[in-house]
Amino acid sequence: MLFRFLLFLSFVVVAFLPQLPHWPQLFSFLWGAGLFFLLLCFSADADSRCRLLKFSLLVVVACWAVIWGKLQLEQRLASELEGLDLRVEGTILTAKRDMLGRERFDIDVERAFRADGSAIGDFPSRVRVSRTTTKDFRSASIFRGTEVSGDLQTAAGQQDWGAEKSDIEPGMAGQGWSFWVRLKRPHGFANAQSFDYERWLLAHGIGASGYIKTAEQYPAHRIEFLDNGFQLWRAGVAQKLQQHFSSRPEVVATLVALALGQRTGLNEESQQLIQRLGLSHLLAISGLHVGLAAMFGALMGRCIGALVSAFRPLSNVGLWMGLLFGVVVALGYAWVAGLSLATQRAVIMLLVAAAWFLCYRRYSPWLAWWWSMLVVLVCQPLSVLEPGFWFSFVAVAVLMLLLRERASGWRRWWLVIKTQCLLCLCLTCLQWYLGDSVSVLSPLANLVAIPFVSLLVVPQILLALGMSLISWEGSLLLWQGAYTCLELFWWCLEQCEHRAVETLLPVPRQVTLLEMVLVVVALALLLLPWTYPSKALALLILVAIWWSPTQAARAPNIDVLDVGQGLAIVVSSDDQVLLYDTGPRFSPLFSAGEAVVKPFLTGMGVGQLKVGVISHWDNDHTGGVLVIDREFDVKQWLSSDLVTHARKVLGEGVADCLREQAFQLGAWQVYVLGHSLGDDASIDPVFKKRNNRSCVLLLEYQGFRVLLPGDIERRRELELLAHPRLQQPVDLLLAPHHGSGTSSSAAWVAQLSPRWVVFSAGYRNRYHHPQRQVWQRYLQQGSKAWVTAESGAINVTQDHLGRWKISGYRESHRRYWR
Template structure:
């Protein structure tokens, strides 16, 4: 059974990593293979001998693999069939439906999942919409109160699922597919936006309304408490109120899993409930004689765990624990013995039957991996070893065994994790969480205060550990092959004493932690135009140097592309410091992530055309210098030249922001790439006057995202690039690139790429012609564009 479940899961993983869904012929062959393989395996089992046994294992494995692969493909087809037609994108549609999730506050409004019941157009059944307090430059206004479980009639404007696609970046489109959200959009201002019912009866609407009430209870009880968001996360699974700075502390110390609704919390909650019911059951003779107290207690614990998982948001770690508890409860009721490995494998199969996209989530791998490691080091051990020694061994096993997964998923792991977890696990699991759940059930202010005080006490040593310069290890994202090799080594090293040469397993970690990605050679450069939506961020890498040209937009006061896109990308690429940061001008879509970049990675120098009092220049301090035409430098036989703006005359009035943007040329191996930021026709004319035919380039990033105020015919003729890259957001409100500008570039013979269609564009400059790749083409997924 265990092997079948594992092979079934592998089949699902193969389907989810595919660039396309299997053809009908392939699916038909898989469907035939499942019963056919099972029948042949049964026939093989009727024969004796090792050869027949091996054949049986092979046939059963092939059938399980085909079952997982075809099942995931079938579920994907069903979900992808529910799609917003392209002709309904960007059009106002009146819909009636139910608020199906906790409404989430953000800087300019609310965001929530909406279950569509009726609409004036064929829409998916589940959409994600935002309701803004004001559009663009409008003055912010109050929104009506919106609660989970309410029925509304709304005028909405939708688009198909779309997300930024960058190397090693978060796959937003895949996440939307897993959540069953097949369109996103926002509420349009309209008089017809009306609440129809204050509450729609239903199990899940009742659950979401309860979660919202508990969240509001915490907010009112702890309005200014720094860790109120943590208590909300522990009680109802809503982690959005936790500040980004606090998440960084959790990551550096390796205790992020404690803030999520982890298996430990679910198990603890179920155990306490089971113990209480069992104790009470034994003291009522009529009940004890009718049904054994142990069985009654374990069933009650499972029911309590199920309720807690629903209340906590139904995450993968909680599901995994619930299904394992269900297997144990069923075995006790049926009076069967259960091997830990079989229980875990069965829980794995149930999770994937319910959610075949779970294999794409980081929590899936960390959750099942951690429990498998605990089973590995606890099975067959002597009980006389002592609790302290057992706790140290299990902590060592989880810390060591999860290193490969953490490096693949997050490119870092905490070196202080064992100590931080030794402090935090007892307090969070046995003090903070029970108090938080108790307050969710019984609204006594004392319980909220005690829970928060206990977490404050927990964080005192944790914050100190996070400040240590060596608190965590960071490196580039390793290739999967090295991660698999290191995982095998970790398992080998954790085998029981007496296993020969366990130390060899640790040596298999060395290639993983010492791995570094290849960099361009001398005289070569790799230029990555990142997909940051409607904005610009470019990474230029030479043999030994790194430059960032613009940092993309700020999405809100707490979220920007520097924090969410640039820093994770640089960490995954193995970049530990920047030699130069160029912030071309002060528009939000170019400078919005600059402060996060300066705070998150060492930067040697900053070149800008920002005003002197701009926060970026104040943070840069002595590293700051203005962009001025004529500046040039050389790294590793790659030449950089600043072409714009000119040094302002004394007393001159500053020009329009876009016309002050820094323009940079990169030359490598005889090839030229021109980064033009947001210059417009006036600046293009100035460049033509100063540079003339010297503007000719092989690759060019289109001025001002392809705006109609840029890319004049004269500029196009002078630059005459082979490739033009348009950094634009999907269905952006400026409608960039302008159709006339696109047509002009196309008529010039240039090949055109856009980041909203292909994701990040990677340009390789060196000997020969430039070579361009897109992130969506390098790692295709069947859900892209669907």
């Protein structure tokens, strides 16, 4: 047990390394393991041999995790190739298209060339690129589907898409293509609680991302000899399903997800409903589906074995045939579903279980559970950081603990209900730890949905997939049956939608890792058939965690979040929080508000915002405003631009920040630096530009001064320099307009003379923010400059001695892949 735990721990340690050892150091470790192995060969003591063998194995496993990481890092794009026009030839592995016509391809690269035609030797084997096939982006507005004026939609719909527009026909997975692309090294947002996109790219072997150039001088053409027949078949099945069943998009999207593992067709509302009811696992091809396929195959095999046994009465034919067919059908289903990481985990667990069965020895099932986990980690060392990894193995552990009880009659139903409730409780705790909310209806929804999908939908899909290999027309009846069942499934979900919202269990507060470990221990005490004192102790632990005091009052704190080319700032003190802007919206299904701001606030244990500020209504500042307004109780919104229309969306409580005003935010004194004309400021020619109408906030605490000017430009800067509150330097300055050349004039920099200046800008953004002359201007003034694209989220707070300090998330949470 201890040895297996140490093997697991070695993967965890490597995953949290800030930097991987160099090759010479790694070889020295391997030589050390070899030396111990030699000592093992000459050792006569059995105990010594066993200890040396275990130690050598630990070293080898740790070295393998390091080697895997280094090999993945070497697959990344070389720095000198970033931003260049390159031609790549390869096969499209996945093709996804959103409702704006923006396509995203994962390409298995066969060859790559520079613009002059010379071949590139070391190039990533897989890249992710996007292509925009339409010029209409107004549907990207944050007010899509809301009755507001077209002027406001145009203002909010501005977006730096970073991809050229074209009217090219979309590509299909499995096709071979030659594209002209512009790439960059893997890069993602770096914030507390948010999704680590760089780790995800590393785990999936994607060494670069970028966009396809579609101008006439950069033609794309098909390369048929690079076509992948199997991927073309999968794409063809998905396309035929979407064409044949087009009346209910969410139903056909679920059908495609269960059949082929493609989950891109669900809109935002449908995804939220599925998540709130705790049914996300039903749409991901994982252990449940692979296990069902194995059971279906085993049943077929046992039937065939029974027929064979009728002619040759061999006692174990049916057993062997069941095992063989179960494994083959499960592997086939996983292959058709695309062999995602979740599917790979399920296949590995199935193969380990099959090997356990073939050993003909009575091993503990927990030993199989441990070895399944270790084999998964050997194949994918960074799985230890994936939520799906923990969901899978915790769920299997709960099932193993409960289903070993033997029950009959009504006790069998009670065991099913108890298993479902405790399984949902475990997964709810994990989701809380990850910052996600779950409805109280989740256990009941799973109790009904799991057998419905397992017994009625998945078997028809398996038969339909098999039949479609022979004849598509012959499989239509089965597809129709599965589609009808899913229509009923979605009808039931829609009836539960309002109840799911009403019974939503919000994340009570930030759950620490220690509390999560204690919860797991308590649940184990409840599940294991031990004495009543142990169960009473478990209940005491759970009650103590639930009623433990919330975190201490927050010290004055500022976080400039890493949201790419946009802005989102969280100011907090005591139990009061102010949010300044909400980041950009990248597509109808993805915004910084959902991906970055919401998880960050949830991780802080925030359920209410005292003030939400919209500096001005450009998309890079307002992309997540609807998400924040929906998910959090915002007591007051401030805005200076298009206030009348904003009130239609956010309510009548939106106040105009062009008026001079002040308020207290915990220990912070906040001043809104408006205009002397107040509501009539729009007649000033300076305010004709939307950027100059940005809300400007000055925060003070015990002499520490922070200025948040939004996207103001030079004319507004010159006006503000005459403000009585800006006649002395500031300690922290948010660089106006992301470091654009239209802002940060010499007079502005000289008068404010900030100690620290923060640029909120995207990695390799097309505007080249922060611009070099602006950067140099601040450095010459003696300011220390920070850029979110390089440092991640920027945190400014006080230490225990009351001294102010600034740090970047990438430096304070360093990992070897970023």
